[in-house]
Amino acid sequence: MLLDMASDLVIEASGLRKSYKATLALDGVDLQMARGEVLSLLGPNGAGKTTTIEILEGYRRRDAGEARVLGEDPQRAGPAWRAKRGIVLQSCEDVVDLTVAECVDHFAQFYPDPARSEDVIAKVGLSAKSGARIRSLSGGQRRRLDVALGIIGRPELLFLDEPTTGFDPQARRQFWEVVRDLAREGTSILLTTHYLDEAEALADRVVVINRGRVVANGAPADLGGRQSAAAVVSWAGPNGPERERTDRPTALVRSLEERFGGEVPGLTVTRPTLEDIYLRLIGEVGGAADEAGMPEGAR
Amino acid sequence: MSVAPGAALASGYGARSPMQAFVRASLARGKVEILQYFRSREAVVFTLALPVVLLGLLASIFSGKIHGTNVRFSQLYTTGLLAGGLASTSFLNLAVAISGERENGGLKRLAGTPMPRTAYFVGKAIVVFVTCALETVVLLVFGHFLYGVSFPATLSRWAIFVWVTVLGAIAMSLVGIAVSSLARSQRSAAPVANLPLLVLEFMSGVFVPVTSLSKGLYSFAALFPLRWIAEGYRAALLPNYFQQVPNGGWDMGTAALVLGIWCVAGLALAARTFRWTGRGER
Numbered sequence: 001m002l003l004d005m006a007s008d009l010v011i012e013a014s015g016l017r018k019s020y021k022a023t024l025a026l027d028g029v030d031l032q033m034a035r036g037e038v039l040s041l042l043g044p045n046g047a048g049k050t051t052t053i054e055i056l057e058g059y060r061r062r063d064a065g066e067a068r069v070l071g072e073d074p075q076r077a078g079p080a081w082r083a084k085r086g087i088v089l090q091s092c093e094d095v096v097d098l099t100v101a102e103c104v105d106h107f108a109q110f111y112p113d114p115a116r117s118e119d120v121i122a123k124v125g126l127s128a129k130s131g132a133r134i135r136s137l138s139g140g141q142r143r144r145l146d147v148a149l150g151i152i153g154r155p156e157l158l159f160l161d162e163p164t165t166g167f168d169p170q171a172r173r174q175f176w177e178v179v180r181d182l183a184r185e186g187t188s189i190l191l192t193t194h195y196l197d198e199a200e201a202l203a204d205r206v207v208v209i210n211r212g213r214v215v216a217n218g219a220p221a222d223l224g225g226r227q228s229a230a231a232v233v234s235w236a237g238p239n240g241p242e243r244e245r246t247d248r249p250t251a252l253v254r255s256l257e258e259r260f261g262g263e264v265p266g267l268t269v270t271r272p273t274l275e276d277i278y279l280r281l282i283g284e285v286g287g288a289a290d291e292a293g294m295p296e297g298a299r
Numbered sequence: 300m301s302v303a304p305g306a307a308l309a310s311g312y313g314a315r316s317p318m319q320a321f322v323r324a325s326l327a328r329g330k331v332e333i334l335q336y337f338r339s340r341e342a343v344v345f346t347l348a349l350p351v352v353l354l355g356l357l358a359s360i361f362s363g364k365i366h367g368t369n370v371r372f373s374q375l376y377t378t379g380l381l382a383g384g385l386a387s388t389s390f391l392n393l394a395v396a397i398s399g400e401r402e403n404g405g406l407k408r409l410a411g412t413p414m415p416r417t418a419y420f421v422g423k424a425i426v427v428f429v430t431c432a433l434e435t436v437v438l439l440v441f442g443h444f445l446y447g448v449s450f451p452a453t454l455s456r457w458a459i460f461v462w463v464t465v466l467g468a469i470a471m472s473l474v475g476i477a478v479s480s481l482a483r484s485q486r487s488a489a490p491v492a493n494l495p496l497l498v499l500e501f502m503s504g505v506f507v508p509v510t511s512l513s514k515g516l517y518s519f520a521a522l523f524p525l526r527w528i529a530e531g532y533r534a535a536l537l538p539n540y541f542q543q544v545p546n547g548g549w550d551m552g553t554a555a556l557v558l559g560i561w562c563v564a565g566l567a568l569a570a571r572t573f574r575w576t577g578r579g580e581r
Contacts, residue, residue, distance in 0.1 A: 057411065059576060079320070079413035087411040094405025095331065097338035102331075109327035110414040112320065149408070 010035050010157045010188045011056060015065035018051050018212075025051045027212035028065070033190060035156075038183045040203035040220075041192045044282055048212040049192045050161065056190070057087050057159050070157055083111050086155030088146050088163060096135040100126055103134060104148050111153035124148045124178055140171035147178060151187075158182065160191045164198060176201055196275040206274075210282045224277040236266035321415045328414075328422025336426055346387070347434055350380040351441045358446045370538065373446035378536050379505040380438060382467075382529035386496055388431040389468045393423060393475035394492040399485035401577055410575035423472070431468050451535045459551060463531030466558040470524045473565025480572040499525045509546040517546045524561045527554035 011033035018026040026048045033039045043049045054060040055067060058074035058081075067074055072081045095103055104121055108114040121130050124144040129137060137145065143163065150158055160179070164172045172195075179202055183189055193199055199206050200220040208216040208223070216224055233252050234243035246252050249269045256264045272280075337343055354376055361372035400406045409419060442448030451457045475492070482488035500506055502516050503526035509517060520526040533541065534549040542548045 059407070059411070079317075079415060082411065083413040087408075089404055089408050089411065093403035094400050094408070095335060097335050098331065102334065106327050106331050107412060109323050110320075110412040112413070153412070 008035050009033065009068075010037075011039075011067075011069050011190065013052075013056065013065065013067040013069075016052065016055060016062050016067060017064040018048075018055065018060070018062055025212055026055075026062075026065075029209065029212065029214055031056075031207060031214070033188060035188055036183075036186050038179070038189045038191065038202055038204050040199035040206045041190065041209060042196070042199055042206055042278060043209035047209045047282075049209055051212075052209065053159055053161055053190065053192055057085070058082070080112075083113075083153050084155060085157040085159065086150040086153055087159045088150035088161065097133060099131050099133055100137070100145055100148075101130045103145065104152055107149045108152050113154060114152050115154050117152065120148045120152050123151070123181065125174060140167055140175070143167070143171075144175070144178070147175075151182065155187065157188045157190070160189060162192055162194060165194065172198070196273070196278055200274050208278060208281050216277075216281050220274055223274060224281055226272055226274070226277050229272050229277075232270050234266070234268050234270075235264045241266070317415070320413075321418060324414045324418035325421035328418050329425035332422045332426035333429060336430060346430075347437045349387075350384045350434065350438045351445075354380055354438065354442055354446060354448075368538075368540070370541070371447055373442060373448050374536060375508065375533075377438065377442050377446075377448045378532040379500075379529060381435060381532045382503065382525060383500055383505045384434045384438060385431060385464060385467055385528060386471055386500070386525055388434050389427050390471040390475035390478070391489075391492050391496060392430065393427065393472055394478040394482070395485060395488045397423075397476060397479035398482045398488035401479065401574065402485050404577075406575045407577075416575075420476075423476070427468055427472050431464065435464060449536075456535045459531055460535035463528055463535065463554065463558075466555065466562065467524060467528035467531070470558050470561035470565055471528075473562060473569050474524070476569040477565060477572050480574055496525075499523050502526070503529045504546070505529055510544045512546055514546065521553075521557070524558050527557050530554055 009032055011031060013029065013031040016026050016029040016031075017024075029048065029052055031052065041049050041052065051060065055062050056069050056074055058069075058077060061075050069077075070081060070084050074081075095106075098106070100121060101117060104117040108117050118127070118130070121127055124147050126141060126144055126148065129141060134142065134145065147160075147163070150160070163179075164175050167175060176198070179189065179191070183202075189202075191199070191202060203220055206216070206218065206220050206223055207214055218224075221227055230245045230247050231249040232243055232245055233249050233256075234241060235256060236242075244252060253264070253267070253269065256267070354373060357376040358371075358373040361376075364371055365375060397406075406419075410416070439448065439450065443450065451460050478492050479488060482491045499520065502512065502520035503523070504512060504517070505525070512520075517526070530549045531551065531554050534551055
C-alpha cells in the first residue's frame with residue numbers, strides 16, 4: 001500500500017533548505033507531486049521557486065532535506081534518470097545557426113527512446129519553420145523550440161520554468177494548448193510562473209512559496225479558502241454604482257430582481273480572483289517587499 | 300508529418316547500450332560543432348585569411364632572403380604564424396566559445412540531457428581538429444604559392460610538423476577549456492585569454508625573431524607550450540644551420556616533454572575547473 005503510493009509520486013521533497021552565502025533561499029520546503037499532475041509553483045521573485053525547481057531538476061545541491069524525483073535523488077542520479085525527465089530552459093542562444101529540425105534532431109540523439117523529431121516539431125506548432133535557422137525565429141517560436149527540446153526524450157516529468165514570460169496574449173494561449181496536450185498524454189508537469197491566470201488555466205494544483213517556505217497548497221479554485229470567501233455583488237443603482245459583500249449572493253440577486261422588477265442593470269457577482277488570494281497570501285508574510293533582499297537563484 | 304492533438308508521441312529509435320549512446324552523442328556533438336562553425340561564414344573566411352594576410356604583410360616588409368642565408372623571410376614568419384594560428388584555433392577559440400555557451404545556457408541545457416558529458420568534449424576535439432588542420436593547410440598552401448614558402452623537406456620533418464601540431468593542439472585546447480571557466484562572461488573571455496596569449500607569442504618568437512629576444516625571456520617562455528610549438532615548426536621548416544643563431548636551437552625531446560606535461564596539467568586543471576552552469580550557480 002505504502003509502496004504503491006510512493007510509486008505514484010513523481011516528486012517527494014521534504015525539508016529542503018538552501019542558503020547562498022548569508023541569504024536563506026529555502027527554509028524547509030515540502031513538495032509532493034502525483035504522477036500525471038500539473039503543479040504550478042507560484043511566488044514573488046526571490047521567493048525560492050527557481051531554487052526549488054533547480055534542486056529537483058538536479059542542477060543544484062541542497063543544504064538539507066530529502067528529495068526524490070522519479071524515485072531517485074536528483075543530485076546523485078545518472079543519465080538514465082536524466083532521460084526520464086525533461087527540462088525547458090530559457091531560450092536557445094547557443095545553436096542559432098542550426099535549423100529547427102537540425103536542433104531537435106541533435107537533442108534526440110542523446111535519449112535512449114526519443115520521439116520522432118518531426119512529430120515533436122508539429123506538436124509545438126513549428127512545422128512551417130522546420131527548415132528555418134533558429135536565428136530567424138521570433139521569441140515565441142524560440143520558446144516553442146525550447147519546449148520541443150524539453151519533450152524530445154518523451155519525459156515522464158517535465159519542468160517548465162516561467163515558460164511564457166514575454167509572450168503576447170495569443171502566443172500564450174497557443175502555448176497553453178501545447179502544455180494541456182502534454183498533460184492529456186499523461187506527462188507530469190511542474191510549472192513555475194508569474195502569471196496567476198496561467199496557473200489557473202493549466203494547473204491541477206498550486207503551491208505558493210514565499211520567503212523560502214510553502215505558504216499555501218491547493219487547487220486554484222480553492223486556494224486560500226477562495227471557494228467559500230464572500231462574494232461581491234455590484235449593480236447600477238438609481239444613484240450610481242452600488243456593491244455589497246455577501247455569503248449568500250444568490251439570495252441577494254433574487255431580492256435585487258424583485259426590487260428592479262426584472263433585469264438588474266450592470267449586475268456582476270465576483271469571488272476574489274486567484275490574484276487577490278495570492279497577493280493576500282504573500283502580503284501576510286511580508287512578501288514582495290523583500291524582493292531585493294533575496295535574489296532568485298543568487299546569480 | 301503531423302500529430303493529432305492529444306496523441307502520445309511515438310518512439311523514434313530503440314534503446315541503446317551506454318557505448319552506443321556515447322558514440323552517437325559524440326558524433327552528434329561533432330556534427331553540430333562543425334555545422335555551427337562553417338555556418339558563421341564571415342568568421343571562417345576572416346579566421347582563415349588572417350594568417351595569410353599577416354604573412355603577406357610581413358613578407359612585403361621583410362622581403363627577400365634572410366641575411367647570410369638562402370631562406371626567405373616568409374619561410375621564417377610562416378613558422379611563427381603556424382604557431383599563432385594553432386593557438387587561436389585551439390586555445391583562444393575554446394576559451395571564448397565555451398564561456399559563451401556557459402553564459403547563454405547552452406551548457407546548462409546539455410547538462411540537463413542524458414548526453415554523456417565526455418561527448419561534449421569529443422565534439423570540441425573534432426571542431427578543433429578540423430579548424431586547426433584547415434588553417435594550417437590554408438597557410439601552407441597560400442604561403443607556398445604566393446610567397447614561396449617551402450614545405451617540410453624530409454619525411455622526418457613532416458613527422459615533427461604533424462606531432463607538434465597534434466600534441467600542441469591538445470595541450471592548448473585543454474588550457475583553453477580551463478581558461479573558459481576563469482572568465483566571467485563571453486565578452487571578457489577574449490581579453491582574458493588574449494593578454495597571456497599575446498605575451499607568450501612575443502616571448503616565443505611568433506612575431507619577432509628569437510634572435511632579438513633576451514636569453515632570460517626566451518628561457519622563461521620555455522615553461523609554456525607555445526614556445527615549443529613555435530620551435531617545432533622551425534625544426535620542421537627551417538634548415539639546420541638556423542640553430543646556430545642566439546636562441547636558435549631546437550630540442551624536440553624537451554618539446555615533447557613540456558607539451559606532454561601541459562596536456563596532463565591542462566586536463567587536470569580543465570577537469571577541476573569546468574562548470575556546466577554560470578558563475579554563482581550550483
